[in-house]
Amino acid sequence: xxxxxxxxxxxxxxxxxxxxxxxxxxxxxxxxxxxxxxxxxxxxxxxxxxxxxxxxxxxxxxxxxxxxxxxxxxxxxxxxxxxxxxxxxxxxxxxxxxxxxxxxxxxxxxxxxxxxxxxxxxxxxxxxxxxxxxxxxxxxxxxxxxxxxxxxxxxxxxxxxxxxxxxxxxxxxxxxxxxxxxxxxxxxxxxxxxxxxxxxxxxxxxxxxxxxxxxxxxxxxxxxxxxxxxxxxxxxxxxxxxxxxxxxxxxxxxxxxxxxxxxxxxxxxxxxxxxxxxxxxxxxxxxxxxxxxxxxxxxxxxxxxxxxxxxxxxxxxxxxxxxxxxxxxxxxxxxxxxxxxxxxxxxxxxxxxxxxxxxxxxxxxxxxxxxxxxxxxxxxxxxxxxxxxxxxxxxxxxxxxxxxxxxxxxxxxxxxxxxxxxxxxxxxxxxxxxxxxxxxxxxxxxxxxxxxxxxxxxxxxxxxxxxxxxxxxxxxxxxxxxxxxxxxxxxxxxxxxxxxxxxxxxxxxxxxxxxxxxxxxxxxxxxxxxxxxxxxxxxxxxxxx
Amino acid sequence: xxxxxxxxxxxxxxxxxxxxxxxxxxxxxxxxxxxxxxxxxxxxxxxxxxxxxxxxxxxxxxxxxxxxxxxxxxxxxxxxxxxxxxxxxxxxxxxxxxxxxxxxxxxxxxxxxxxxxxxxxxxxxxxxxxxxxxxxxxxxxxxxxxxxxxxxxxxxxxxxxxxxxxxxxxxxxxxxxxxxxxxxxxxxxxxxxxxxxxxxxxxxxxxxxxxxxxxxxxxxxxxxxxxxxxxxxxxxxxxxxxxxxxxxxxxxxxxxxxxxxxxxxxxxxxxxxxxxxxxxxxxxxxxxxxxxxxxxxxxxxxxxxxxxxx
Numbered sequence: 111x112x113x114x115x116x117x118x119x120x121x122x123x124x125x126x127x128x129x130x131x132x133x134x135x136x137x138x139x140x141x142x143x144x145x146x147x148x149x150x151x152x153x154x155x156x157x158x159x160x161x162x163x164x165x166x167x168x169x170x171x172x173x174x175x176x177x178x179x180x181x182x183x184x185x186x187x188x189x190x191x192x193x194x195x196x197x198x199x200x201x202x203x204x205x206x207x208x209x210x211x212x213x214x215x216x217x218x219x220x221x222x223x224x225x226x227x228x229x230x231x232x233x234x235x236x237x238x239x240x241x242x243x244x245x246x247x248x249x250x251x252x253x254x255x256x257x258x259x260x261x262x263x264x265x266x267x268x269x270x271x272x273x274x275x276x277x278x279x280x281x282x283x284x285x286x287x288x289x290x291x292x293x294x295x296x297x298x299x300x301x302x303x304x305x306x307x308x309x310x311x312x313x314x315x316x317x318x319x320x321x322x323x324x325x326x327x328x329x330x331x332x333x334x335x336x337x338x339x340x341x342x343x344x345x346x347x348x349x350x351x352x353x354x355x356x357x358x359x360x361x362x363x364x365x366x367x368x369x370x371x372x373x374x375x376x377x378x379x380x381x382x383x384x385x386x387x388x389x390x391x392x393x394x395x396x397x398x399x400x401x402x403x404x405x406x407x408x409x410x411x412x413x414x415x416x417x418x419x420x421x422x423x424x425x426x427x428x429x430x431x432x433x434x435x436x437x438x439x440x441x442x443x444x445x446x447x448x449x450x451x452x453x454x455x456x457x458x459x460x461x462x463x464x465x466x467x468x469x470x471x472x473x474x475x476x477x478x479x480x481x482x483x484x485x486x487x488x489x490x491x492x493x494x495x496x497x498x499x500x501x502x503x504x505x506x507x508x509x510x511x512x513x514x515x516x517x518x519x520x521x522x523x524x525x526x527x528x529x530x531x532x533x534x535x536x537x538x539x540x541x542x543x544x545x546x547x548x549x550x551x552x553x554x555x556x557x558x559x560x561x562x563x564x565x566x567x568x569x570x571x572x573x574x575x576x577x578x579x580x581x582x583x584x585x586x587x588x589x590x591x592x593x594x595x596x597x598x599x600x601x602x603x604x605x606x607x608x609x610x611x612x613x614x615x616x617x618x619x620x621x622x623x624x625x626x627x628x629x630x631x632x633x634x635x636x637x638x639x640x641x642x643x644x645x646x647x648x649x650x651x652x653x654x655x
Numbered sequence: 656x657x658x659x660x661x662x663x664x665x666x667x668x669x670x671x672x673x674x675x676x677x678x679x680x681x682x683x684x685x686x687x688x689x690x691x692x693x694x695x696x697x698x699x700x701x702x703x704x705x706x707x708x709x710x711x712x713x714x715x716x717x718x719x720x721x722x723x724x725x726x727x728x729x730x731x732x733x734x735x736x737x738x739x740x741x742x743x744x745x746x747x748x749x750x751x752x753x754x755x756x757x758x759x760x761x762x763x764x765x766x767x768x769x770x771x772x773x774x775x776x777x778x779x780x781x782x783x784x785x786x787x788x789x790x791x792x793x794x795x796x797x798x799x800x801x802x803x804x805x806x807x808x809x810x811x812x813x814x815x816x817x818x819x820x821x822x823x824x825x826x827x828x829x830x831x832x833x834x835x836x837x838x839x840x841x842x843x844x845x846x847x848x849x850x851x852x853x854x855x856x857x858x859x860x861x862x863x864x865x866x867x868x869x870x871x872x873x874x875x876x877x878x879x880x881x882x883x884x885x886x887x888x889x890x891x892x893x894x895x896x897x898x899x900x901x902x903x904x905x906x907x908x909x910x911x912x913x914x915x916x917x918x919x920x921x922x923x924x925x926x927x928x929x930x931x932x933x934x935x936x937x938x939x940x941x942x943x944x945x946x947x948x949x950x951x952x953x954x955x956x957x958x959x960x961x962x963x964x965x
Contacts, residue, residue, distance in 0.1 A: 179825050252822045258799065259782040263748070263824060347800025353783055354798070387689070393702030418785065419796045420803045423733050427726050434718040438711055445710045446702075448678060451685040453698040458686070466682060473678050477671040484721045486663050486728025490792040493785060493820040557664070559789025561820045564828035570816060645699045650691060 114627065123526065123625045138223035139628055144209035145524070146230050150237060151197050151205060152595065157244075158192035161185045163588060166548075166581040172574050174566035182565035183250035184266070188243075190253025191271060195278045196237060198505055199367065202374035203320075204233070204285055206516050207313045209524060211289060213619040213626065214307050216298025216635040221291040225284050232281035239274035243267045252563065254364070255330075257345035257356040261337040268338055272331040279324045279331075282370075286320030289313050298618075300637035307617055307641045308391060311398045312377025315405040319366045319373075323409070327363035330356060357419055361412035369408040371505055372472075373401055375512030376443055379465045382515055383447050385615040386462035386651060387454030390642040392446045400439035400446075407436040417488045426485055433483035440476050444469060457651045459613070460534030464515030467542045471507030475500060478553065496556025499549045507545055514541065514594060521598060522612045526625040527605030533597045540590030547583025551576035614649040616642050659728050660792040666724070670717060732793060735806035739774035740767070743854065743937040746797045747780040748823055749830040754937060758851030763832030765817065767809055768842035774806040776902055776940075780933055785821035788834055794820055802902045809836040858942025861935055870924070879924060880917045886947020891918040900947070905940045 114122035124141045127133075134142060165185050168176040177185070208226065212219050220226050243249055249271040251260040260268050293306070293314050306314075333344050334356070343349025345356045384391050391397055413421055413429040447469055456462070478500040482488050491497065514537075521529050555576045560567060567573050611620040618635060619626075639646065689697075742765065745752045753761045767773045777786055777797040786805055787794040795805035809815075819830035837845060862868055870879035886905070889897045893916040898904055907914050909931075912924035931939075 174828070179828070183822075183825065183827070250824075256783060256822070259822070259824060263782055347798070353800075388691075388697035390699055390701070392700060393704075393707050396702065396704075396707050417729070418794045419783075420798050420801070423730065426729065426733075430726060430729075431722055434715075434722050437718055438715050441714045442707060442711055444678060446707070448681045448685065449700075449702075449706070451682065451689060453700065454685070454689045455691045455695060455697040456686055456689050457691050466686070469682060470675075470679060473675055474671075477674060480671065480718065480721055481664070481667050484663065484667065484725030486660050486725040486732065487667065488725070489729065489732055489794050490660055490664075490789070492794065493787070559787070559816065559818065561787060561818045561828075563822040566828045569831050644697060 121623065122627055123623070124628045125526070125625050127628050136227075138219070138227050140208050140212050140220050140223065140226055141524075141626065141628075143226050143230050144205050147200060147204040147208060147233070150230070150233060151201050154192050154196040154237065154240075155201075155591075156595075158189050158197055159588065159591065161189035161192070163584060165189060166584040168565065169567075169577045170581045172566070172568040172571050174568075177565075179565045180250060181248075183252075183563070184248035186563055187250050187252050188240075188248055191249075191275065192240065193505075194253055194367070194371075195275050196233075196240060198371040198509060199278075199282055200233060200285070201371075201509070201513050202378065202516065203289070203313060203316055203370075204229070204281075206378065206513075206520060207289065207309075207316075207374060208285070210520065210619055211292060211310055211313055212296065213622065213630050214310050214617060215293065215296060215301050216618050216631065216637060217292065217296035218629045218631070220288045221296055222288050226288055229281045229284040229288070232277055232284070236274045236276075236278035236281060239270055239277060243270045243274060246270070254360060255334055255356075256360075257334065257337070257353045258347070258351075261334055262346050262348075269335045272335050276328050276331045279328045282320050283324045286317035286324075289317040290321065293317075298635050298637055304394070305637060305640050306398075307377075308380035308394070308397055308401070309374075309377035311401050312373045312380075315401040316370050316373045318402075319370050319405050319408065323363045323366040323370075326359055327367075330359035330363070333359075354416070354420060357416055358413065361415045362409075365412040365415065366405070366408045368501070368504065369404055371509050373404065375468065375472075375509045375516075376401065378512045378516035378519070379447060379468050381615075381617070382461045382465040382519055383450050383469075384642040384644065385519070385613050386459060386465070387451045387456050388644045388647075388650060389450050389454045390640070390644060392449040392452070393442075394641065396442055397446055400442045403439040404436060407432065407439070411436055414483055414488070415492075417485055418492055430483055430485045430488075434480070437476065437480060437483070440472075444473050444476070455650060458535075459518075459651065460529070460531060460538055461515045461519035461613075463535060463538040463542075464511050464518065467538065467545075468508055468511040468515065471503050471511060471542075471545065475503030475508055478503065490559075491556050493562055494556035495552040495560045495562060498562050499552035499556060502549045502552075507549070511541070511545075514538070517594070517598070519613070520619070521601070522608030523619055523624045523626070525598075525602055525605070526608050527601045528608050528612065529594075529601045529605060530597050533593060537590050537593040537597075540586055540593065544583050544586030544588075544590050548580050548587055549583070551579045551583075555580075613651050614647055616644055616647055657790065657792045659731075663721075663724050663728060667721060670721075674714075732806075733804075735774040735804060736772045739772035739806055741774050741776055741941075742767075743934075743941065744775050744777040744786065744797070745780055745933045745937070746777065746784040746786070746819070746830075748782065749819070749826040751786075751817065751819075751830070751832050752934070754854060754934065755846070756854050756941065757846055758853050758857065759846060760851075763817075764835060765832065766835045766837060766842065766845055768839045769809055769812050769836050770839060772806060772808050774804060776802050776804055776937070778802050778906075778933055778937075782823045783821050784819045784823050784830065787818040787820035788815055789818070790815040791834075796821055802906060804902075809834070812836045812838050812841075854938050854941040855945040856942075858938035858940070858945075861931075861939055862942055865927070865931070867939075878920075880920060882943055883946050886944045888947070890915075892916060893918050893920070902940050902944070905943050906936060909936060909939060 116122050249266045337344050343351040345351040411433045414433045417426050560573045608624040743754045753765050779797045779799040784797040791807040815834045817832040870877050871882050885900045890900050910928045913922045916922050
């Protein structure tokens with residue numbers, strides 16, 4: 111194998127092939143674009159997290175005393191919009207998916223490298239628009255933009271926020287489109303659909319949702335902007351519109367968007383559980399089909415966000431029933447991950463700790479989803495902290511855990527350096543403890559009746575003790591999130607150089623050098639094995655340092 | 656109602672706790688039992704359709720119990736009993752305005768008798784709000800431009816929190832109030848104070864002041880349908896559809912008369928959109944409703960089927 115060598119004697123990689131700002135801003139290498147995205151989403155993650163901390167500090171005491179009511183409303187709005195549209199949705203697909211999908215299927219790059227770069231620019235333009243919105247005084251619609259509040263009553267930057275999300279949506283559509291075409295057309299010889307890693311299947315299912323769902327969000331946000339500017343009577347009943355129409359359009363995208371956020375996480379966890387159990391996945395086909403099943407049925411459950419909104423009794427019954435259907439493939443996934451560990455040879459490196467956390471917290475998030483799908487209970491707990499706790503268990507307990515697990519698992523491949531294992535385990539533990547302390551009390555608060563989006567709860571001082579616990583948890587969580595950022599940065603200079611396959615893991619990405627060269631493979635790989643062929647890999651995971 | 660919801664909640668809690676515990680136990684047990692040990696290799700297992708089908712079907716059956724139980728409760732929550740006392744509610748940024756049938760008006764405080772069904776007929780003057788009484792386990796969004804309905808049956812006298820549960824702008828968290836449940840005799844005493852005019856009577860006065868009465872006559876000669884005995888009955892429309900004359904239908908017929916023309920009549924009625932307040936609209940609806948409880952002007956025929964105008 112002819113490996114290119116630089117003048118300095120180092121092996122040429124995608125990182126050291128070119129230097130300078132231009133080599134990054136004009137790159138069409140999917141790996142470099144993934145790193146560009148990584149910088150963007152990390153930035154927004156910490157902005158959104160900062161807003162969350164301010165929210166938690168305000169709720170430490172019942173009275174509204176830290177910030178003004180309007181400021182508080184802006185904080186939860188921008189926390190939601192930034193975390194959903196600028197962190198969660200792009201996080202795994204645009205960073206890890208971008209980096210890994212071409213390598214996992216044995217390709218040099220995505221099908222449309224320039225569109226991939228365009229996606230990032232659109233994301234950045236949207237990000238700048240969002241920052242402008244924040245700096246220009248913010249927006250206080252709630253991340254859901256409900257009409258007619260958003261279109262007629264608020265004085266804030268609704269239009270720029272809506273357009274920022276609109277543009278971010280196109281970035282998401284392009285990424286999805288790129289992945290679908292890449293997975294269909296660019297697989298290496300022998301890489302059949304039945305041999306694809308589940309990470310790739312998960313992104314395929316995610317991309318379908320991104321391409322089919324996001325345009326509906328885009329349409330509804332444009333309509334919000336138009337009604338706000340031109341006073342068209344689309345959603346405002348005073349002009350002959352229907353406010354529930356907006357909710358239908360919004361949730362038609364935003365419920366499937368939950369699966370955009372969680373399916374890639376499920377893909378990551380499948381990779382990690384297999385590697386650290388030294389096992390093939392239990393029930394490969396069921397796992398792949400469950401991903402597609404969730405994506406398809408996920409399009410048919412949106413109105414379960416609207417059981418008290420004024421929809422008809424019978425519509426509510428149908429959407430409740432369909433919501434239970436989507437729970438079945440999710441249950442299969444949890445059971446199959448657990449079964450994968452059976453008779454394995456398990457080690458507890460940092461990625462595996464995150465995978466444990468994911469399985470546990472996703473289970474709790476999923477099961478509390480069953481409470482909300484049950485009509486009689488939903489009426490009481492919807493729009494309370496119960497819902498907040500539920501979706502944070504899925505999105506933060508599930509998705510962010512998976513994202514961090516994936517970042518630790520593939521960091522040696524991405525950066526060519528090892529992260530410090532002991533610190534990694536400590537951070538994983540902090541995140542798990544901090545997360546539960548933050549969000550578990552919110553289930554109780556919700557059942558007690560504390561509504562969401564309340565700046566002041568001085569009428570109900572009985573809510574305070576649980577809010578104090580929650581805020582305490584959030585500070586632990588913050589430390590747990592800051593640590594990986596610090597030691598990842600540290601490891602880029604001081605970390606031990608990573609071997610090509612530090613975990614002795616299966617998969618094409620571990621058969622190439624760390625970090626990879628620009629075109630990934632020196633010669634076209636030919637695949638003759640199934641995914642997770644751990645029976646053919648003799649070595650165990652090396653013992654951690 | 657609250658007891659039913661709590662019973663289902665506890666059931667969900669027990670089942671979920673069992674599922675969570677079994678998953679956690681298995682994960683921890685496997686993680687310890689099958690930790691890496693020298694000399695032992697992982698045993699490769701392809702999967703098992705039998706197991707997968709088992710752990711699809713069993714959860715599915717449990718889910719269906721959740722669904723049916725929840726649906727039964729919801730069905731009751733959404734179907735107010737016919738004998739309910741009615742309270743008209745207008746929500747606005749950031750207060751709750753209530754008006755009892757007897758004419759009492761309240762702001763942010765709602766007095767109701769214990770042991771009686773109470774039906775809330777609600778609309779909003781501006782954005783979407785949500786009527787939420789945690790102690791009664793009920794919540795219903797309150798929308799501009801239409802009525803939504805909630806009902807409850809309070810059993811224990813006391814004061815309970817009333818929250819707005821749908822984010823509605825700056826003082827959303829200030830849009831709170833209380834529901835005061837009183838012993839029936841205390842409630843009677845409270846209700847009899849003040850000498851208020853019943854809501855339907857207010858409506859009747861408006862009905863003649865606004866000139867409605869000139870067309871909606873109580874015989875068959877009017878240019879509009881006779882409204883006696885209409886409320887709650889099916890109405891045949893010009894386009895062949897049939898709708899039930901409920902609160903929303905009456906409301907729409909006042910604000911957008913052309914939307915649903917009764918069979919045999921012409922769209923001649925002017926709109927009252929923007930000319931009457933939500934409170935006046937409520938009074939008119941209450942009046943039309945009170946007419947509905949009277950015997951029909953033409954026995955055996957609803958007004959919808961009444962003979963067309965000459």
